[in-house]
Amino acid sequence: MTKPKPEPFVVEGPRKFGAQRVLRCSFCWKPRSAVGHLVGGPGEGPNQVFICDECVALCAEIMAEEEDN
Ligand SMILES: [Zn+2]
Numbered sequence: 001m002t003k004p005k006p007e008p009f010v011v012e013g014p015r016k017f018g019a020q021r022v023l024r025c026s027f028c029w030k031p032r033s034a035v036g037h038l039v040g041g042p043g044e045g046p047n048q049v050f051i052c053d054e055c056v057a058l059c060a061e062i063m064a065e066e067e068d069n
Contacts, residue, residue, distance in 0.1 A: 025052035 023032045026049040032038045035052035043049050051059075 021046070023050055025055055026050050027055040028052065030054075 023038055024030060025035060025038060026041070030052055032050075035054055037053040037056075038050045039052075039056065041049040041051060
């Protein structure tokens, strides 16, 4: 007797990102280990964005320059 398998829920995304997922800055793509701080932004799981302290400093610099003009 073969029991019909119920349709499984769709698993989102490839599983290889699971436990070994390296968090990276979404701007410069440096891994967490290469930067001082990694600040998490909006989004969840693989869709979450991050920004590192270097990029925050760079953005602050750019914005400060823009305000001067
Ligand atoms: Zn960065």
